[in-house]
Amino acid sequence: MSALAVSDLKRSFGGIKAVAGVSFDVGVKEIVGIIGPNGSGKSTLFNLLSGTIPPSSGTIRLLDKDVTHQPAYRIARQGLGRTFQIPTPFINMTVRENLLAAAVEGEWRSARSRAEEVLAALEISHIADDLASTLSGGQQRLLEFGRVQMRDPQIILLDEVTAGVNPRLRQIILGRVRDLQERGKTFLVIEHDMELVRTICERIIVMDAGEIVFEGTFEEVARNERVVDAYLGRPET
Amino acid sequence: MRARGANSARLTARSVIPLVVVVVFLATLPLWVDDYWVRVWTGVAMWAGLAASWNIIGGYAGYISFGHVAFFGIGAYATAILMQPGLDWNFFLTLPVGAVVAGVFAFIVGWPTLRLRGAYFAIATWALAEALAQLVNTVDFTGGSFGLSTPGNAETGFFYYAMLIASALIYLIIFAVFERSRFGYKVKAVRDNEAAAQSLGINTTSVKLQAFVMSAALPAVLGGINAYWITFINPQSVLAGDITDQMVVMALVGGLGHLWGPAIGATVLYLSSTWLSANFGSSTGYIAMIGALLALIVLFLPDGLVGLMPRARNMRLVRQMLRLPDRRADPGPDSDTSRERS
Amino acid sequence: MVRVTMQLLIQTIIDGLLVGGLYVAISIGFSLAFGVLDVVDFAVGEWVMLGAFMGVASRAWFGIDPIAFLPAVFVIFALIGFLVAPLIYRVRTSRYARPALMALAFTFGIAMFARGTMMTAVGFDPRTVDTDLVSGTLMIGGLHLPWLRLAGFLFAILSTALFMGFLFFTRTGLAVRATAQNKRNASLMGIDVKRLSAIVYAIYAGMTAMAGVLIGAIYSFTAQVGPQYSLLAFFVVVMAGLGSVGGVLVAGLFLGMLQALVTVYIGADYTLAIVFGVLFLILLVSPQGVLRRGLAA
Numbered sequence: 001m002s003a004l005a006v007s008d009l010k011r012s013f014g015g016i017k018a019v020a021g022v023s024f025d026v027g028v029k030e031i032v033g034i035i036g037p038n039g040s041g042k043s044t045l046f047n048l049l050s051g052t053i054p055p056s057s058g059t060i061r062l063l064d065k066d067v068t069h070q071p072a073y074r075i076a077r078q079g080l081g082r083t084f085q086i087p088t089p090f091i092n093m094t095v096r097e098n099l100l101a102a103a104v105e106g107e108w109r110s111a112r113s114r115a116e117e118v119l120a121a122l123e124i125s126h127i128a129d130d131l132a133s134t135l136s137g138g139q140q141r142l143l144e145f146g147r148v149q150m151r152d153p154q155i156i157l158l159d160e161v162t163a164g165v166n167p168r169l170r171q172i173i174l175g176r177v178r179d180l181q182e183r184g185k186t187f188l189v190i191e192h193d194m195e196l197v198r199t200i201c202e203r204i205i206v207m208d209a210g211e212i213v214f215e216g217t218f219e220e221v222a223r224n225e226r227v228v229d230a231y232l233g234r235p236e237t
Numbered sequence: 238m239r240a241r242g243a244n245s246a247r248l249t250a251r252s253v254i255p256l257v258v259v260v261v262f263l264a265t266l267p268l269w270v271d272d273y274w275v276r277v278w279t280g281v282a283m284w285a286g287l288a289a290s291w292n293i294i295g296g297y298a299g300y301i302s303f304g305h306v307a308f309f310g311i312g313a314y315a316t317a318i319l320m321q322p323g324l325d326w327n328f329f330l331t332l333p334v335g336a337v338v339a340g341v342f343a344f345i346v347g348w349p350t351l352r353l354r355g356a357y358f359a360i361a362t363w364a365l366a367e368a369l370a371q372l373v374n375t376v377d378f379t380g381g382s383f384g385l386s387t388p389g390n391a392e393t394g395f396f397y398y399a400m401l402i403a404s405a406l407i408y409l410i411i412f413a414v415f416e417r418s419r420f421g422y423k424v425k426a427v428r429d430n431e432a433a434a435q436s437l438g439i440n441t442t443s444v445k446l447q448a449f450v451m452s453a454a455l456p457a458v459l460g461g462i463n464a465y466w467i468t469f470i471n472p473q474s475v476l477a478g479d480i481t482d483q484m485v486v487m488a489l490v491g492g493l494g495h496l497w498g499p500a501i502g503a504t505v506l507y508l509s510s511t512w513l514s515a516n517f518g519s520s521t522g523y524i525a526m527i528g529a530l531l532a533l534i535v536l537f538l539p540d541g542l543v544g545l546m547p548r549a550r551n552m553r554l555v556r557q558m559l560r561l562p563d564r565r566a567d568p569g570p571d572s573d574t575s576r577e578r579s
Numbered sequence: 580m581v582r583v584t585m586q587l588l589i590q591t592i593i594d595g596l597l598v599g600g601l602y603v604a605i606s607i608g609f610s611l612a613f614g615v616l617d618v619v620d621f622a623v624g625e626w627v628m629l630g631a632f633m634g635v636a637s638r639a640w641f642g643i644d645p646i647a648f649l650p651a652v653f654v655i656f657a658l659i660g661f662l663v664a665p666l667i668y669r670v671r672t673s674r675y676a677r678p679a680l681m682a683l684a685f686t687f688g689i690a691m692f693a694r695g696t697m698m699t700a701v702g703f704d705p706r707t708v709d710t711d712l713v714s715g716t717l718m719i720g721g722l723h724l725p726w727l728r729l730a731g732f733l734f735a736i737l738s739t740a741l742f743m744g745f746l747f748f749t750r751t752g753l754a755v756r757a758t759a760q761n762k763r764n765a766s767l768m769g770i771d772v773k774r775l776s777a778i779v780y781a782i783y784a785g786m787t788a789m790a791g792v793l794i795g796a797i798y799s800f801t802a803q804v805g806p807q808y809s810l811l812a813f814f815v816v817v818m819a820g821l822g823s824v825g826g827v828l829v830a831g832l833f834l835g836m837l838q839a840l841v842t843v844y845i846g847a848d849y850t851l852a853i854v855f856g857v858l859f860l861i862l863l864v865s866p867q868g869v870l871r872r873g874l875a876a
Contacts, residue, residue, distance in 0.1 A: 050436055076438035084436075090429035092494070101426040104419050105438035151438060301680050303621070303687065349863040355680055356619040360813040361862060367810055368855035375848040428677075478806060482691055489684060521698035528691025535670055535685040 001064050003028045003155050003186040004049070009058035011048055018044040020210035021058070026155075031177070031187040033201030035194075035221075037231055041210040042190045043085055046157050049188075050082045051075040063154060077105060081153030085160050085190075087140040089132035095119070095143055096128040102150035111150070118146045121176055138165045145173055155186045162196060174200060206230065263401060267394045277511055279397045279466070284507045286404030286459050287480075288487035288499030289411055293452035295485065296494035297415050298445050299428030300351065303359045304366030305484050308339040308453040310373070310476035312460025317385040317470050318378065328391075332461045336454040343453030344446065351445040363481075370476040384471030387464055396466040403462055407455050412496060414451070424448050428494070456484075479524060486527045490534050492541030501542050506530075590722055591843045592836055597728040598797070599835020600735030604790040605808065606815040606827045607739055608783030611746075613816070614759030614824075615772075615779045616664070618671050618682040622690035624809030626784050629693060630656065630791025631800050632701070634708035637792075645792050646712045646730070652792055653785035660784025663689065664777040690805060697802035708795035731793040738786055739828070745782075746824070755779055810851070814858050 004026040011019040019041045026032050034042050047053045049060060051072035059068045067075050090098050096115055103111035119125040122142050127135065132143060145161055158177075162170045177187060177200060191197050197204060198218045206214040206221060208230035214221060221227055263282075267275050291305050315335030319326035342365070350361040373379045415421040426434040427441045434441050464470050483506065491502025510523050538544060609623045630652055637648035671682040710727070717724040746752040758765040758775055766772045794800070794808070815834055819826030837857065841850045 052432065052435070072432075072435040073438050073440045076436055082436050084433065088430045088433035090426055090433065092429050093425060097422070097425075101422040101434075102437050104423050104426070108419055147433075147437070299677055299680060301683055346859070349859070353862070356613075356683065357817065357862060359619065359621075359683060360817060361858065363806075364810055364813070364851075364855040364858055367806065368852040371848060371851040375846075482687075485684065485687070521695050523695070525692050525695025525699060528688045528693070528695055531688030532666075532685055532692060533688075535681050535688060536666060539673070539681055 001028065002026060002061070003030070003063060004188065005061040005064075006049070007059045007061075009045070009048060009060065010056045011044055011053065012056050017210050019048060019055075022207075022210070022212055024205055024212065024215065026186055026188055028154075028186055029181055029184055030203065031181060031189065031201050033197045033204040034188065034190045034207060035192070035197060035204060036207035036213075039209075040207040040230070042207055043159065044210075045207070046082060046159055046188075046190065049075075049157060050080060073105075076151075076153070079154035080157070081148040081151065081155070082157035083141075083144045083148050083159050083161050085163075087137070087144045089135070089140050089143050089147075091133040092131070094129050094131055095124060095135070098132050098143055098147055099150055102147040106151035114150060118149055121179075122146050122172055138169050141165050142169060142173070145176070149176075149180070154184070155188070156180070158187060158189045160190055160192065162191075162193060170196070267397055272393050275393050275397050277508070279393075279400045280511070281504050281507050282397070282400040282404045283459050283463060284483065284487060284503035285500045286400070286407045287456050287484050288491065288503045289404070289407055290452050290455040290459075291481075291484040292488045292493065292495075292499045293411065293415070293455075294445075294449050295488055296492075296498070297421075297424050297428065298448040298452075299494075300355050300358050300445060300449070301485070302362040302449075302452070303481055303485070304362035304364070305452075305456065306476055306478065306480040307362070307366040307369050308343065309456045309460040309463075309480060310366075310369065310472075311335055311339040311342060312457030313464035313470050313475040314373065314379055314385070314460075315457070316461035316464045317380075317387050320387050320465070321385065328461075328465055332458045335457040335461045339457035340450045340454040343450045347446050347449040351449060352442045363478075366476065366478065366481060370472045370478075373476060374472045380471070382471065384469055384474075385464075386469050389468040391465065396462065399462050400459070400466075403458055407459075408496070408500070410451075410455070416496060420444075420447075425494075482524070483527065486531045486534075488541075489531060490541055492543030493539075495541070495543045498541050498543050505542070586721055587843070591839045593722060593724065594728070595836035595839030596832055597724075597732045597835070598839065599832035600732040601790050601794055601797075602811055602815055602834050603828055603831030604735040604738050605787050606812045606819075606831050607742055607824060608786045609812045610816045610819065610824055610827050611755070611759065612780050612783040615755060616667060616671060616682075616776045617679065618667055618686060619813075620667075620780075620783075621683065621687040621809060622693065622805075623787060623812045624805035624807060625690045625693040626656065626660075626787040627791035627794060627808040628697065628800065628802060628805040630788030631708060631795025631804075632697065632706075632802075633788065634710075634792035634795045635706055638709055644712050645708045645710045645796065649734075649789050649792060652788050655785075656788035657781040657785035661777050661781035663784075664780035665773065667780070668773050668776045690809070694802060694805050701802055703801055703803070705799040705801050706795070707799045708792055710796055713796075727796055731797060734793055735790070738789065742782070742786065743824075751775075751778065810854070814854055817858060818861055 002025045006025075007023050009019055009022045010017070022041075022045060024032075034045070036042055044053070048055050051067070051070055051074065054069050059066060061067065062075065062078055062080055065078060067078060070078075090101055093101060096119070099115040099118055100111055103114065107114075116125075119128050122145065124139065124142055124146070127139065132140070135143065141161060141163070142165075145158070148156055162173055165173070174196070181187065189197075189201060191201075201218065204216065204218055204221045205212055206224075206227050208226075213226045213230055214224050216224070263278070266278055270278075287305075287309065290308075291302065294300050294302050294305075312332070312335030315338055316328070316331040318324070319331040319334060320328065346361055346365050347358075350358040374382050379385065415424060423434070423439055423444045426437070426439060427444050431441050434444075460475060464475065467474070487502035487506050488499045489502070490506060491500065492498025506527065510520075513523055513526075514520060534541065605623065605627060609620060612618070612620055633652050633655065634645040634648070637643050637645045637651070641648070643651075667682055667685060670685045671678050673681070713726050713730045715726050717726060717729065744752075746756055754765070754770050754775055755778075757768070758770055758772055811834060815827055815830040818830040818833070834854070837854065838850055841847075841853050845853070
């Protein structure tokens with residue numbers, strides 16, 4: 001069984017083909033990276049996968065269930081979690097309340113203890129009672145990451161989760177990702193940080209102009225000409 | 238010095254004592270004050286309840302309803318109609334009827350509009366109130382522009398306690414549902430960041446709808462009591478846009494999304510308006526005043542009067558000003574993601 | 580018999596279209612102000628009301644015919660709008676509280692303030708704007724076309740055309756359109772969004788006030804008439820899709836027609852209910868325009 005199976009996914013905005021026919025599979029317990037220059041359609045892809053926007057055509061299967069065209073909350077309830085590129089904390093709530101709010105659609109009775117566990121794992125227990133709006137950028141990303149774990153989703157989409165985060169916090173996040181992988185979680189990760197991609201991703205998908213231009217290990221990707229073209233922008237032949 | 242959660246109304250010894258004082262004061266009021274003041278405080282109780290109901294959809298859910306008077310009016314007319322000679326319903330039994338009818342209206346109006354941006358909802362609710370007022374003015378069984386009378390067979394004290402208990406129950410319900418329950422977290426999550434809430438599995442439209450229906454049923458009860466109290470109602474008195482205006486301003490002046498904000502706002506504003514009409518007799522001036530007040534509060538004190546209280550756990554304003562240089566690097570969640578649901 | 584009914588229908592439709600033109604004039608500025616400032620201006624009806632009263636004042640205070648005074652009305656209200664806009668902008672871009680909703684509440688507040696002040700100042704007597712420049716009725720094939728209404732329609736066409744011209748043929752207009760499409764990118768391209776917002780709002784206020792003068796000449800009004808026109812503007816803009824300027828033309832004329840037809844064939848008392856009903860159906864069924872702009876993403 002694959003965790004996530006995408007087939008010929010397309011999405012256009014007016015005349016612009018943001019995602020122009022993308023197909024790939026992600027197996028259970030895999031950590032797959034998605035890289036590509038700005039505007040290559042990575043974030044749109046995530047929005048399609050999480051149900052935030054509907055596809056123009058194509059299918060998405062989550063744990064072998066067809067979830068194409070389902071609204072975001074339905075897809076989330078079926079085991080998908082995601083973070084956003086620009087953190088989306090609940091600004092009028094404290095860090096702890098943010099985590100509790102993230103658990104409302106899951107197991108409520110154990111929510112409090114789970115929140116404590118997440119706070120400890122991410123080493124943010126000391127700011128648990130601070131308002132989310134007062135957090136620094138890095139702390140907000142930690143919160144974003146912590147929140148997505150509260151409902152224990154099977155598949156987690158991380159959108160540049162460590163951008164602008166200091167090295168220590170980044171280690172914490174990576175450590176947690178590995179922990180969760182061991183417990184059976186699957187990750188799809190958008191990243192610009194190549195070091196991170198090399199460290200943690202088993203497989204990498206490279207996107208450019210809405211399409212997948214290459215798939216492989218980090219070494220294969222680094223050697224590939226099309227990838228280099230995509231990033232450096234050699235004129236189209 | 239940490240910025241603690243603003244809206245968790247915790248039950249500490251310090252917060253209980255003022256509460257007890259207020260409760261005793263209100264409960265014994267008719268014993269040591271004359272009829273005029275009992276009536277004034279009946280008004281305060283009513284407006285405190287109305288503002289709190291509006292706060293459910295406006296403050297907790299973050300969708301501004303500009304036609305909330307419609308629900309107040311529905312409750313008023315439900316009670317008045319059912320108490321007409323010929324039907325002669327018991328007063329207390331009319332109240333749930335009004336609440337249910339108002340809830341149904343809210344559901345019908347909310348269903349297509351709450352899945353859209355707040356602006357559409359604001360417009361639609363406003364249109365509902367205006368249309369309803371015009372319809373009620375035209376149709377027969379509501380008495381048209383002539384209005385309806387209700388039997389005037391109860392005492393000032395009765396109405397005072399009826400209004401007080403109804404409002405107190407409203408606050409209790411709001412406390413239980415929005416400050417202490419799972420649902421409260423859902424609503425606030427939807428308000429603070431709808432996209433994130435959806436990504437966490439929350440059916441945001443359904444949550445908003447539930448909050449809206451609740452916010453409509455409660456003022457209907459107050460409307461019913463009011464109809465019985467003032468013994469005569471017509472579209473001008475129970476379906477006027479000014480009533481919504483006051484609900485909005487009271488909640489905003491007191492503090493949006495905070496449990497006690499509406500009560501504070503209602504008390505301050507209603508007592509001011511009573512004082513103004515006693516000394517200057519003008520009610521149109523009052524409208525100009527609350528309009529200006531609303532604009533000023535939004536500009537300078539968006540957290541309302543609760544933001545001024547020394548022990549309000551909301552230090553957000555100070556914190557924000559201190560941290561502003563740090564945050565400039567971060568585009569901030571407000572500008573992008575909350576645009577979607579504004 | 581049939582001829583008479585047909586004639587009534589055509590007359591009603593034409594009456595509706597003529598008034599619809601004025602609705603378009605109000606709504607176009609309003610729609611664009613929304614596009615650029617990202618705020619639903621609940622004070623739109625009050626600009627109409629204030630314009631109408633200015634029309635009365637032009638004769639009472641300056642002895643100038645209201646129609647001749649129109650350019651001055653534009654200037655006066657554009658100036659007021661220019662001063663108010665930065666406040667709206669400030670609220671709309673503030674970093675805490677809920678900016679969009681707060682801005683809405685802010686415009687609601689200034690609308691209330693304007694209404695309350697006027698009610699206190701002039702009372703409740705209905706008035707009309709008196710103009711000598713335009714009077715009489717044009718008779719074509721049995722149809723009554725009062726010159727005043729034709730003038731209103733012509734004004735609407737003219738101001739709409741001028742406004743479109745400004746939008747599509749000037750540099751500032753280009754900046755406005757760019758900003759309405761994407762504020763973030765616009766500011767990254769060096770456009771001073773704050774100043775642009777003020778300009779747009781000023782033009783919108785001036786235009787709407789001028790329309791108010793003409794509306795005040797056709798219909799009697801009081802200081803309380805604001806919310807009615809706000810509702811009409813909202814209807815037009817919701818039907819056209821918030822931010823879409825093209826659809827406003829169609830929607831405004833449609834609303835004028837709908838209102839006239841309802842008044843003649845059902846009864847003036849039901850106009851609001853029917854307008855609301857249609858509004859509700861539109862939101863329910865959500866034509867592409869409304870839905871695409873209304874939902875997230």
